[in-house]
Amino acid sequence: MAKEKKVNAITDMEVDFAQWFTDVCVKAELIDYSGVKGLFIMRPYGYAIWENIQSWMDKRFKELGHENVSMPLLIPESLLQKEKDHVEGFAPECAWVTIGGSEELQEKLCIRPTSETLFCDHWSHVVHSWRDLPMKYNQWCSVLRWEKTTRPFLRGREFLWQEGHTLHATAEEAIEETETMLEVYAELCEKVLSMPVVRGLKTDKEKFAGAERTYTVECMMHDRKALQSGTSHYFGDGFAKAYGIAFSDKNNTQQTPHETSWGVSTRIIGGLIMTHGDNNGLVLPPEVAPIQVVVVPVAQHKPGVLEKADEVYAALKAAGIRVKVDDSDNSLGWKCAQYEMKGVPVRLELGPRDIENGVCVAVRRDNFEKITVNLDDVVNGVKDALALVQAGLYEKANKNLTEHIYEAHSLEEAKELQEKNGGFIKTMWCGGLDCEVAMKEKAGMTSRCIPFKQENLGDTCPICGKKAEKMIYWGVAY
Amino acid sequence: MAKEKKVNAITDMEVDFAQWFTDVCVKAELIDYSGVKGLFIMRPYGYAIWENIQSWMDKRFKELGHENVSMPLLIPESLLQKEKDHVEGFAPECAWVTIGGSEELQEKLCIRPTSETLFCDHWSHVVHSWRDLPMKYNQWCSVLRWEKTTRPFLRGREFLWQEGHTLHATAEEAIEETETMLEVYAELCEKVLSMPVVRGLKTDKEKFAGAERTYTVECMMHDRKALQSGTSHYFGDGFAKAYGIAFSDKNNTQQTPHETSWGVSTRIIGGLIMTHGDNNGLVLPPEVAPIQVVVVPVAQHKPGVLEKADEVYAALKAAGIRVKVDDSDNSLGWKCAQYEMKGVPVRLELGPRDIENGVCVAVRRDNFEKITVNLDDVVNGVKDALALVQAGLYEKANKNLTEHIYEAHSLEEAKELQEKNGGFIKTMWCGGLDCEVAMKEKAGMTSRCIPFKQENLGDTCPICGKKAEKMIYWGVAY
Numbered sequence: 013m014a015k016e017k018k019v020n021a022i023t024d025m026e027v028d029f030a031q032w033f034t035d036v037c038v039k040a041e042l043i044d045y046s047g048v049k050g051l052f053i054m055r056p057y058g059y060a061i062w063e064n065i066q067s068w069m070d071k072r073f074k075e076l077g078h079e080n081v082s083m084p085l086l087i088p089e090s091l092l093q094k095e096k097d098h099v100e101g102f103a104p105e106c107a108w109v110t111i112g113g114s115e116e117l118q119e120k121l122c123i124r125p126t127s128e129t130l131f132c133d134h135w136s137h138v139v140h141s142w143r144d145l146p147m148k149y150n151q152w153c154s155v156l157r158w159e160k161t162t163r164p165f166l167r168g169r170e171f172l173w174q175e176g177h178t179l180h181a182t183a184e185e186a187i188e189e190t191e192t193m194l195e196v197y198a199e200l201c202e203k204v205l206s207m208p209v210v211r212g213l214k215t216d217k218e219k220f221a222g223a224e225r226t227y228t229v230e231c232m233m234h235d236r237k238a239l240q241s242g243t244s245h246y247f248g249d250g251f252a253k254a255y256g257i258a259f260s261d262k263n264n265t266q267q268t269p270h271e272t273s274w275g276v277s278t279r280i281i282g283g284l285i286m287t288h289g290d291n292n293g294l295v296l297p298p299e300v301a302p303i304q305v306v307v308v309p310v311a312q313h314k315p316g317v318l319e320k321a322d323e324v325y326a327a328l329k330a331a332g333i334r335v336k337v338d339d340s341d342n343s344l345g346w347k348c349a350q351y352e353m354k355g356v357p358v359r360l361e362l363g364p365r366d367i368e369n370g371v372c373v374a375v376r377r378d379n380f381e382k383i384t385v386n387l388d389d390v391v392n393g394v395k396d397a398l399a400l401v402q403a404g405l406y407e408k409a410n411k412n413l414t415e416h417i418y419e420a421h422s423l424e425e426a427k428e429l430q431e432k433n434g435g436f437i438k439t440m441w442c443g444g445l446d447c448e449v450a451m452k453e454k455a456g457m458t459s460r461c462i463p464f465k466q467e468n469l470g471d472t473c474p475i476c477g478k479k480a481e482k483m484i485y486w487g488v489a490y
Numbered sequence: 491m492a493k494e495k496k497v498n499a500i501t502d503m504e505v506d507f508a509q510w511f512t513d514v515c516v517k518a519e520l521i522d523y524s525g526v527k528g529l530f531i532m533r534p535y536g537y538a539i540w541e542n543i544q545s546w547m548d549k550r551f552k553e554l555g556h557e558n559v560s561m562p563l564l565i566p567e568s569l570l571q572k573e574k575d576h577v578e579g580f581a582p583e584c585a586w587v588t589i590g591g592s593e594e595l596q597e598k599l600c601i602r603p604t605s606e607t608l609f610c611d612h613w614s615h616v617v618h619s620w621r622d623l624p625m626k627y628n629q630w631c632s633v634l635r636w637e638k639t640t641r642p643f644l645r646g647r648e649f650l651w652q653e654g655h656t657l658h659a660t661a662e663e664a665i666e667e668t669e670t671m672l673e674v675y676a677e678l679c680e681k682v683l684s685m686p687v688v689r690g691l692k693t694d695k696e697k698f699a700g701a702e703r704t705y706t707v708e709c710m711m712h713d714r715k716a717l718q719s720g721t722s723h724y725f726g727d728g729f730a731k732a733y734g735i736a737f738s739d740k741n742n743t744q745q746t747p748h749e750t751s752w753g754v755s756t757r758i759i760g761g762l763i764m765t766h767g768d769n770n771g772l773v774l775p776p777e778v779a780p781i782q783v784v785v786v787p788v789a790q791h792k793p794g795v796l797e798k799a800d801e802v803y804a805a806l807k808a809a810g811i812r813v814k815v816d817d818s819d820n821s822l823g824w825k826c827a828q829y830e831m832k833g834v835p836v837r838l839e840l841g842p843r844d845i846e847n848g849v850c851v852a853v854r855r856d857n858f859e860k861i862t863v864n865l866d867d868v869v870n871g872v873k874d875a876l877a878l879v880q881a882g883l884y885e886k887a888n889k890n891l892t893e894h895i896y897e898a899h900s901l902e903e904a905k906e907l908q909e910k911n912g913g914f915i916k917t918m919w920c921g922g923l924d925c926e927v928a929m930k931e932k933a934g935m936t937s938r939c940i941p942f943k944q945e946n947l948g949d950t951c952p953i954c955g956k957k958a959e960k961m962i963y964w965g966v967a968y
Contacts, residue, residue, distance in 0.1 A: 044612055046562045047569050048599060053612050056557035056627070063558060079534035080541060084524045085601070085632060085648050086585075091525050107564075108589040109601065112647075113582060113636035121526060123563070123587065123601075134522055134531050149534070154563060154631075158591040169590075170563050 022353075024291045029235045030163075036285055037164040040294040040354050050162035050169030054278070057354065060302035061281055062172060066152065068204050068299070069174060069276065072196055078148040078176060083130040085153075086121040091129050095254040098128060101221020105157040107169075123156040128222065128247075128273055131177040132255035135269075139179065142261050145269060146189075147179040165282030166239075166490050173277035179257070179269045183248065186270035187225075190246040193274040194227040197242030200276065206297040206405035207231045207287050208413050209241065210436070210485060212461025217448050220273075224248040230460045230485070232413045233286035236434025238460050238487035241283050244274035282490070287409050288378070294355030295377050297405050298398040305394055306351045307337040310344060310363030320367050324360065324390055331391040333398075352377065357401040358394060360385070378404045417485070422474045426486060427455035436460060436487045440480035442473035450475050457486040500831075502769045507713045508641075514763055515642040518772040518832050528640035528647030532756070535832065538780035539759055540650060544630065546682050546777070547652060547754065550674055556626040556654060561608040563631075564599040569607050573732040576606060579699020583635040585647075601634040606700065606725075606751055609655040610733035613747075617657065620739050623747060624667075625657040643760030644717075644968050651755035657735070657747045661726065664748035665703075668724040671752040672705040675720030678754065684775040684883035685709045685765050686891050687719065688914070688963060690939025695926050698751075702726040708938045708963070710891045711764035714912025716938050716965035719761050722752035760968070765887050766856070772833030773855050775883050776876040783872055784829045785815040788822060788841030798845050802838065802868055809869045811876075830855065835879040836872060838863070856882045895963070900952045904964060905933035914938060914965045918958035920951035928953050935964040 022035035037043045042058030054062065070080075086109060093099045106122040124130065135147060154172050162168055176193060180186040194211060201207040209229035219226035223245040231241045249268040252258075261267050288295040298304050305328060309321045321337050328335040338347050351359055355377060362372040372390065374383040374397040383400075385393030416435030420426035426437045437457065441447060451457050462484050473480035500513035515521045520536030532540065548558075564587060571577045584600040602608065613625060632650045640646055654671060658664040672689060679685040687707035697704035701723035709717045727746040730736075739745050766773040776782050783806060787799045799815050806813040816825050829837055833855060840850040850868065852861040852875040861878075863871030894913030898904035904915045915935065919925060929935050940962050951958040 044615055046608065047566045047611060048562060048564050051562035051564060053562065053608075054560040055616075056559055059559050060557070062560075079538070081534055081537050082532035082540075082632075082650060084526060084529035084531065085634065086526050086529060088525045105591060106589075107587050107591075107599075109585050110588045111584075111586040111598070113584070113638075120589070121585075130524065130531075133525060137522055138533075154560075156563065160591075172560060 022291070022293060025234060025289070032289075032291070033282075033285060034164065036289050036294050042281070042294075043164045048169070050159060050167075052164050052168055052170075054172075057302055058281065061284070061296070061300050062278055064300040064302065065200070065204070065280065066174070069196075069200060070152075072199075073150050073176065076148075076192065076196070078150045078178075081149050081151055082153070083124070083127050083134070083151055085124060087124055087129055088119050088121055090119065091133055092122055094129065095222050095251055098222035098251075102126065105159065107156045107158050124153075125155055125157045126273075126275075127151065127155075127175055128177065128251060129255070132251050132257060132271075135179055136255050136257045139257055139259050139269065141259055142181055145179060145181045145259060146185065148189075149178065150174055150176045163282075165278055165285070168278075171277045171279060173275050176272075176274045178272045179252070180271070181259070181261070181267065181269060183270045186272050187246055190225070190227060190244045190272045190274070193272070194229065194242070194244040197244065197274070197276055198229050201229055201231060201241055202406065204297070204299045205280065205284055206402055206409060207241065207283060208406065208410040210413075210461060210463055212463040212485065214243070214461055215448060215459045215484070217445055218459055220245045222247060222251060224250070228461050230487075231283055231287060232416060232435065233283070233490070234289070234412070235286070236412075236416050238436065238489040239279070239283045239286070240460075240489065241280050242274070242276040245272060247271040247273070288405050289355070292349070293353035295405065296355035296357060298357045298402050301355065301357050302334065303336045303351075303354070303356045304334040304398055305336075305358045305360055306356045307335065307360045307362060308344065308347050308351070309337070309339055310361055310366070312339055314364045316367060317362065317364060320387070321362055324362065324372065324387070327391055328394060331395070333391070333394060358397045360394070376401050376404070378408065419469055420474065421470060423451060423454055426451070426457070426474070430455060430457055430486070430488065434488070436485045438467070438469065438483055438485055439474050440470050440472065441482050441484040442476055442478045442480045443482060444473070444476060444478070447473055447475035451486055455486070456488060458489055460485040460487045460489065500769070500771060503712060503767070510767075510769070511760075511764060512642065514767050514772050520759070520772075521642045526647070528637060528645075530642050530646055530648075532650070535780055536759065539762070539774070539778050540756055542778040542780065543678070543682070543758065544652070547674075547678060548630075550677075551628050551654065554626075554670065554674070556628045556656075559627050559629055560631070561602070561605050561612070561629055563602060565602055565607055566597050566599055568597065569611055570600055572607065573700050573729050576700035576729070580604065580635075583637065585634045585636050602631075603633055603635045604751075604753075605629065605633075605653055606655065606729060607733070610729050610735060610749075613657055614733050614735045617735055617737050617747065619737055620659055623657060623659045623737060624663065626667075627656065628652055628654045641760075643756055643763070646756075649755045649757065651753050654750070654752045656750045657730070658749070659737070659739070659745070659747060661748045664750050665724055668703070668705060668722045668750045668752070671750070672707065672720070672722040675722065675752070675754055676707050679707055679709060679719055680884065682775070682777045683758065683762055684880055684887060685719065685761060686884065686888040688891075688939060688941050690941040690963070692721070692939055693926060693937045693962070695923055696937055698723045700725060700729060702728070706939050708965075709761055709765060710894060710913065711761070711968070712767070712890070713764070714890075714894050716914065716967040717757070717761045717764070718938075718967065719758050720752070720754040723750060725749040725751070766883050767833070770827070771831035773883065774833035774835060776835040776880050779833065779835050780812065781814045781829075781832070781834045782812040782876055783814075783836045783838055784834045785813065785838045785840060786822065786825050786829070787815070787817055788839055788844070790817055792842045794845060795840065795842060798865070799840055802840065802850065802865070805869055806872060809873075811869070811872060836875045838872070854879050854882070856886065897947055898952065899948060901929060901932055904929070904935070904952070908933060908935055908964070908966065912966070914963045916945070916947065916961055916963050917952050918947050918950065919960050919962040920954055920956045920958045921960060922951070922954060922956070925951055925953035929964055933964070934966060936967055938963040938965045938967065
């Protein structure tokens with residue numbers, strides 16, 4: 013139905029990728045702009061995607077023994093300042109409340125940019141004994157970071173997220189938690205969102221403010237830029253010491269616990285759009301699509317068509333499929349373009365002749381392939397089509413990722429490869445900050461991660477020529 | 491097990507009701523205090539109660555065709571000021587952001603105390619035609635109101651809530667929505683929380699800032715004070731006009747739509763505590779209890795006891811019951827006191843002799859009654875016990891409510907009845923603000939509502955002596 017798309021005309025992604033992205037956000041009715049720069053309204057269709065992501069994550073977190081809590085919105089300046097690296101990282105982006113009611117506050121309060129300081133303060137009240145550990149908490153909330161440039165989903169001054177915070181008796185246990193939660197994020201990306209990832213460790217330069225280690229899952233977008241899609245941090249005992257958290261172990265000796273935190277935000281919806289979308293609009297993986305199937309009756313004025321459409325609707329709904337019938341008086345072309353714009357994974361077309369033949373036609377959103385489905389086995393037929401879309405999207409995205417990882421042996425070569433192809437450029441790396449800064453300044457790339465799956469591309473760092481034992485991925489990131 | 495309670499000793503409610511309330515909040519591990527006055531931490535056990543309430547409401551809202559959205563946290567001062575009554579009501583309690591990043595903001599931003607202004611601003615962008623109506627939106631979030639005195643759950647500067655906002659083509663449809671949502675709140679209180687309510691209309695003095703009508707459900711606490719537990723507002727077209735929302739009807743004529751909003755907050759958890767709690771701690775209705783049944787093995791070192799406890803656990807869990815086994819090395823007395831403090835509706839005691847006899851003992855939290863349950867029908871036995879607790883709590887609370895509604899025919903009599911008995915005092919009322927003010931100043935009572943179920947107690951207002959056609963409830967409220 014690509015010919016019909018001009019009903020909703022959006023900019024082609026090859027013409028202006030950034031404008032295409034914004035057009036999709038607006039025309040698919042995901043967001044609206046508010047009166048404050050960088051604070052976006054998530055409209056019902058956009059929020060429903062987030063609810064489906066939330067629902068999967070919340071269930072997974074709870075299966076792994078985490079409990080939800082609610083921490084305050086505001087952090088006193090003095091509390092934020094207790095951990096030196098952390099405050100240096102976040103203070104420049106804080107929004108500050110200075111007036112409460114009609115009075116100037118004695119101490120200004122920061123709207124949480126992240127809640128490590130609040131969790132630590134709370135734990136310092138309630139953790140006393142080894143019996144109190146581990147603490148495995150999660151919070152669903154919004155946070156504020158006063159960014160200069162803002163874009164829907166990708167960079168908001170306010171965004172929604174989950175932040176997990178855990179406290180453990182030993183470093184080993186905390187590191188295990190950090191790695192487990194990274195794997196949950198990888199599972200979310202790959203299985204639920206059909207987004208292949210590169211798992212790895214951030215460099216010291218790119219790690220979270222105050223963390224000892226930051227793990228990341230990195231995705232590649234259509235334009236071959238990188239999107240950091242989820243991060244998991246190991247803090248060691250630094251925060252615990254700064255905030256005075258201690259526990260007595262089984263031998264009644266005072267010990268300092270070890271901490272982690274991990275988060276995924278609505279940014280990942282930006283990732284979904286830029287991974288799967290096309291010039292007809294949004295394309296959603298069935299697992300998180302608010303509408304998985306739309307039934308579009310053809311010649312709906314003819315006898316029996318709407319009745320059959322309602323029958324199909326009832327059967328799919330009873331099978332737990334998120335389905336909608338569009339029996340409005342809009343034209344067939346308009347309807348098709350509309351649901352393509354909204355990225356509905358499967359469109360079921362159902363007309364008088366189809367009904368006569370006992371079939372309907374399932375159109376896949378990912379490749380417009382038409383599948384004939386028997387009406388007397390419509391639930392299985394639709395389930396199969398949804399599974400094909402879910403898998404098809406992953407395959408296509410994985411092809412984009414694997415075909416755009418390039419190997420370089422000098423900074424110059426890395427720069428040329430990036431300029432020519434985009435994608436991830438893999439090189440050996442000495443581990444030095446200077447080389448990372450040089451890559452940024454001379455080739456415009458940041459380090460994405462030191463992948464878990466290492467390869468030996470040589471023995472020296474292509475930037476400084478010193479000995480190098482690690483392979484690293486570079487890229488241009490959102 | 492009341493004798494065991496001193497393990498967790500809390501203040502008796504007859505000695506100091508306010509202290510009893512705070513003790514329950516802290517000892518049942520519902521909350522912790524944060525570094526900012528009036529901003530509370532909801533700990534896992536407290537938050538899980540809210541999650542259960544949310545889950546029921548969210549499902550009910552969606553069944554009625556509402557969609558969730560996410561609106562911004564911050565409101566520009568100029569946007570807040572567009573509806574005169576609304577800003578007068580809320581401006582004195584606003585917390586203001588004046589610094590973003592390192593810069594002074596050109597316009598100060600208020601942290602939302604409620605979001606009517608944001609919904610209206612959004613609707614002014616997206617509502618154009620009668621086809622766009624109704625808009626039936628809901629949002630789960632936290633709001634801030636800079637109160638002077640604060641208490642856990644009952645009065646926080648920050649609290650969690652849901653705020654529904656809807657927009658309709660006609661006044662009739664909007665009023666119907668307002669009334670429907672009040673009935674949903676009544677259902678929540680009565681069926682889910684075992685809290686009987688009085689349904690009614692607020693006076694002009696007590697209605698929401700900017701509303702034409704506010705409906706309310708009012709509950710009575712143990713100390714016979716009133717708690718406003720949910721409100722639903724009809725705005726007419728006042729906000730729509732102030733914010734420039736218009737639509738073209740089927741005849742292509744421009745019309746102004748009509749609006750509603752409605753909210754329930756975590757305050758209702760304060761209501762739960764003060765409706766059902768006792769001197770042993772919290773008492774939770776099974777519908778929202780995070781743990782509905784705790785299995786406490788007796789003489790757990792004896793062979794077969796823990797195995798049987800695990801078997802019972804597995805059977806109950808498979809039946810969808812929220813169940814926990816406590817096989818820790820704490821004493822039986824400590825365990826019993828602990829789960830009484832936490833208000834777990836049913837405790838299952840299971841020892842070697844019980845197992846021999848093929849039974850276990852279910853102890854009801856609401857009245858400590860012991861029920862013998864056959865182990866080979868343990869799921870049904872436990873379900874019955876849970877239903878008895880749910881109904882028993884409602885009956886007890888309903889007795890408290892109905893026995894403490896008193897009729898008065900003069901201000902003096904109303905004052906005496908309140909001082910002697912507390913509760914609701916019903917009188918006729920002329921509808922005048924002066925009489926309402928007089929009741930507050932002379933008898934310390936505010937109007938709670940004009941109940942839907944009217945009675946004719948006479949023809950004159952007992953305060954001014956003028957003609958009166960309405961019966962009103964007065965009380966001392968949280």
